[in-house]
Amino acid sequence: MSLKKQDDMDHNAWLKSQDLTAIETAFLTTLIWLDKRLRIVDYLELLETMYYRANLQMPKSHTEQYDLDNKFWYWYPLYSLGSLSIIAYLLAAVSGALLGFYYAPSTAGAAAQGDPTAAYDSMVMIMTDVQFGFMLRSIHRWSAQFMVAAVFLHMLRVYFTGAYKEPREVNWILGVVLIALTLLFGFSGYVLPWKQLSFWAAQIGVELALATPIIGEWAAQLLFGGFTLGQATLVRMYILHVFVLPFVVTALIAIHVGIVWVQGIAEPH
Amino acid sequence: MTDDTTPMTDGGTDEEARTDGGPPATVPPDDETPTWSERKERSQGLAQLTYQYFERSRREDEDLRTESTYVERDVLGFPTWPHETIRNLAITSFFLGIMLLVASIMPGHFGDPANPGSTPAIILPDWYLYWSFGLLKLDPINPDLAVLGGNIVMSNELLGLIAHGAIFGVITLVPFLNKGNARRPVEEPGWAALGVAGVILAITLAVLAIQNFFPVPLELLFSLVFMLPVAGGVITYAVLKTMREGYMYDLNRRYYMLRPPK
Structure with missing residues (x-):
C-alpha cells in the first residue's frame, strides 16, 4: 500500500464539471468541507432511515387483522x-x-x-x-x-x-x-x-x-x-x-x- | 536454608514467615498463554461475533417480514392529526376535569399537628398503603413460624418486611413463570385465579390494617384475610374453566374463518 494520498472521489473535479450557480457552489463547497471532517453523510443516512421508519407502511395490526x-x-x-x-x-x-x-x-x-x-x-x-x-x-x-x-x-x-x-x-x-x-x-x-x-x-x-x-x-x-x-x-x-x-x-x-x-x-x- | 521449626526473632517460625504458597506474582509464558496478538484477535473476534449476530437478526427480521401474511396497508395508519390528537386531547381533558372536580368537591381533611408525646389511637397511612400496613399486622401467625421451642424467630416487623419482599418478588417473576401467547383470562384460568386472589388479598389486607373500623372478632377477620382470596381464586378458576369451552369454541371459529388452515 502506497503512502500516496488516495482520493477515490474527486469531489472538486465533479463540482467543476457541474454547471452551478454561485450559491450552489458555495453550498456544496461548504458541505463537502464539513463532510470531509464530520462525515455528515452518516447522520443524513440516519435521518433518512428515521424518516422511512416513521413513514413505514405498517402491517395490519392484530385488532384489524382479526376484526377485534x-x-x-x-x-x-x-x-x-x-x-x-x-x-x-x-x-x-x-x-x-x-x-x-x-x-x-x-x-x-x-x-x-x-x-x-x-x-x-x-x-x-x-x-x-x-x-x-x-x-x-x-x-x-x-x-x-x-x-x-x-x-x-x-x-x-x-x-x-x-x-x-x-x-x-x-x-x-x-x-x-x-x-x-x-x-x-x-x-x-x-x-x-x-x-x-x-x-x-x-x-x-x-x-x-x-x-x-x-x-x-x-x-x-x-x-x-x-x-x-x-x-x-x-x-x-x-x-x-x-x-x-x-x-x-x-x-x-x-x-x-x-x-x-x-x-x-x-x-x- | 534453616530448619522449618527454627524460632525466628519474633517468636514465630520460618514457615510462617513465608508467603501463603500461592504462585509467584509473574507467570512465565507457556504454550497455553495467549500472546498479545492472540488476545487482540479474540477481542476483535467478539466484536466480529456481535456484528455477525446483528446481521443475522436483521436478516431474520427481514425474512419474517417477507414471509408474513399480513396485509400491507395502503394508508399510513391512523392519522396523528387530527384523529389521534383530538382523541388524546379529549381523554386528557376528561381525566383532568375529573381530577379537578374531585379535588374541588372533596378537599382533604387536615389533622392535628404532630405530637411525638402522644400516640394516636389509630395510626394509618394513605389508603394505597393499607395493604402494606396490613402486612405488618401478621403477628398472629408469627409464633406459628417459630421453630425454636415457641420463641419467635424474627420480629413482627421483619416478618412484615419479608412478606413485602415475597409479594414484590412473585409479581416480578410473573413474566418468567407464565409464558406463551395466551392473552385472555379464559385461556389461562389458573393465572387469572391467581390474579383475582392477589387483588382480594390486597383488599383483605387493607381491611386488616383498618381492623378497628370493623366490628368483627380479630380471629375471624384474620382467617378471612387468607380464606377469602383462596375462595375468590377457586371461584374464578371454576367460572373461567366453565366459560372456557364456549369461549374457545367461539375464538377457534373466528380464527378458522379468518385464517383457514393451509
Whole structure:
C-alpha cells in the first residue's frame, strides 16, 4: 500500500464539471468541507432511515387483522390507565411546584410537644391565606391519589390481558419498580405536613427500616436521618419528594413509555 | 536454608514467615498463554461475533417480514392529526376535569399537628398503603413460624418486611413463570385465579390494617384475610374453566374463518 494520498472521489473535479450557480457552489463547497471532517453523510443516512421508519407502511395490526375493533374499543378505558397516571403525575408536578413556593420543611417553632411546627403552619397558611391555596393542595393530593390508583389498575390490566409476556418482561419489571417508587412518593408526601398521622406513619417507617437485618440502621439513617424523627427526617423526606424521586421517576417513566413505543402495545386476542 | 521449626526473632517460625504458597506474582509464558496478538484477535473476534449476530437478526427480521401474511396497508395508519390528537386531547381533558372536580368537591381533611408525646389511637397511612400496613399486622401467625421451642424467630416487623419482599418478588417473576401467547383470562384460568386472589388479598389486607373500623372478632377477620382470596381464586378458576369451552369454541371459529388452515 502506497503512502500516496488516495482520493477515490474527486469531489472538486465533479463540482467543476457541474454547471452551478454561485450559491450552489458555495453550498456544496461548504458541505463537502464539513463532510470531509464530520462525515455528515452518516447522520443524513440516519435521518433518512428515521424518516422511512416513521413513514413505514405498517402491517395490519392484530385488532384489524382479526376484526377485534369492537372488543378493543370496548375495553379501551382500561388501556388508557397508563396515560391517566402520567397525566395525574404531570398535574401533581405542576401543583407541587406551586405548593413548593409556600411550604417550609421545618420542625421549628413548636414551643411544646404537640404545638404546630413551621411545616404545619406553612400548610395552614397555604390552605387559609394563599389565594387558591386550598384548591391547590386539594389538587395535589387528589392527583396523587389518582396516580396511585391508576398505576395499580394499570398493573391489573397488564396482568389480566397478559401484556407482560415474552418480549415485555423488562417493562413489567420496570413497572414494578415504578409502582414501588410511586408508593414511596406518596409516603414521603404524606409525611411532609407533619401532622399527627404523618408523624406516626413516619414512625412506623423508621421502625420498619430498623427491623431490616444488616442494612436496617443504615437505611434508617439514609431515609429518615436518624432513629428518632425530627428536623432531619422532614428535610430528607422533602428532598426525596421534590428532588430525588421526581428525577428518577420521570426518567423511568420516559424509559417505560419508550419501551412501549418501541415494542408496540400488546393488543388483546 | 534453616530448619522449618527454627524460632525466628519474633517468636514465630520460618514457615510462617513465608508467603501463603500461592504462585509467584509473574507467570512465565507457556504454550497455553495467549500472546498479545492472540488476545487482540479474540477481542476483535467478539466484536466480529456481535456484528455477525446483528446481521443475522436483521436478516431474520427481514425474512419474517417477507414471509408474513399480513396485509400491507395502503394508508399510513391512523392519522396523528387530527384523529389521534383530538382523541388524546379529549381523554386528557376528561381525566383532568375529573381530577379537578374531585379535588374541588372533596378537599382533604387536615389533622392535628404532630405530637411525638402522644400516640394516636389509630395510626394509618394513605389508603394505597393499607395493604402494606396490613402486612405488618401478621403477628398472629408469627409464633406459628417459630421453630425454636415457641420463641419467635424474627420480629413482627421483619416478618412484615419479608412478606413485602415475597409479594414484590412473585409479581416480578410473573413474566418468567407464565409464558406463551395466551392473552385472555379464559385461556389461562389458573393465572387469572391467581390474579383475582392477589387483588382480594390486597383488599383483605387493607381491611386488616383498618381492623378497628370493623366490628368483627380479630380471629375471624384474620382467617378471612387468607380464606377469602383462596375462595375468590377457586371461584374464578371454576367460572373461567366453565366459560372456557364456549369461549374457545367461539375464538377457534373466528380464527378458522379468518385464517383457514393451509
